[in-house]
Amino acid sequence: MIISVSRRSDVPRFYWDWFLGELERGETVVVNPFNTRQVKKVSLLSQDVDGFVFWTREPYRIRESAGMLLERGYQFYVMVSLTGYPAIFEPQAPPLDRIIDDLHRLSACIGSERVFWRYDPILLSSLTSEHYHVEQFQFLAGALATAVGRCIVSLYDPYAKSDKRLRALETERLVEIYPLYKERRYVVPxxxxxxxxxxxxxxxxxxxxxxxAEPDGLVSYGILPHACVDGSLFGLKKEKDPHQRSFCRCDRSIDIGRYGTCPARCLYCYAW
Known part of the structure; x- marks a missing residue:
């Protein structure tokens, strides 16, 4: 069983003490986000957990607990989202230099092969043009080259709530958002x-x-499709998660976060 912590909220950044408490109890409760009457207990005992996949913008609490997790026999890897976008898109983003430093410290602690950098989601806009992304990515890649085992990129997907927030910025003439897909299956040139x-x-x-979760046509650029929840990294066979997006290659996992609980309030995020 793979435990995702979490697509739905930045648990390592905002709710790490809760997670450690649940770890001590040896279980947690997961509520079905689409049917709150469905509640199930999920074991967090090391013999029942094949691995943790941590998703966060700020990994320092994971680094603090890494020794304990390894001593107790847990396998895990960490995906850190880092774009450095303007505050209009990421109003509560932690300072860029601090996260770069945290990533190097985390890598020194657990090995770069367990640390993934997510440049995600990619927004094309009047504030984040192609030139902006190239310069930002060049800087971040140079700063993180020895600290991360891979980089994961993804284009912004227009979910209803996040799209409404971004369109409101356009209405206020604060920014113009540029389309990324044509009929969803085709990435614009x-x-x-x-x-x-x-x-x-x-x-x-x-x-x-x-x-x-992108179409396969990027392979010619040297960008291979990726399973963010990758069971092979825990020695497991592939078992595609049927509940994810059509192009998602993630393996089956149990996510223990809750939608609507992340205080970061990134405007493009589908989870609040």
């Missing part, structure tokens, strides 16, 4: 060109680069 340039930069710094 501007976005494909950008991804190709990001791939070139990643290869320059010898960072393996993968895509998250």
């Amino acid at each position: 501007e976005a494909v060109n950008l991804l190709g340039r990001l791939a070139d930069i990643a290869h320059q710094y010898r960072i393996p680069i993968y895509s998250c």
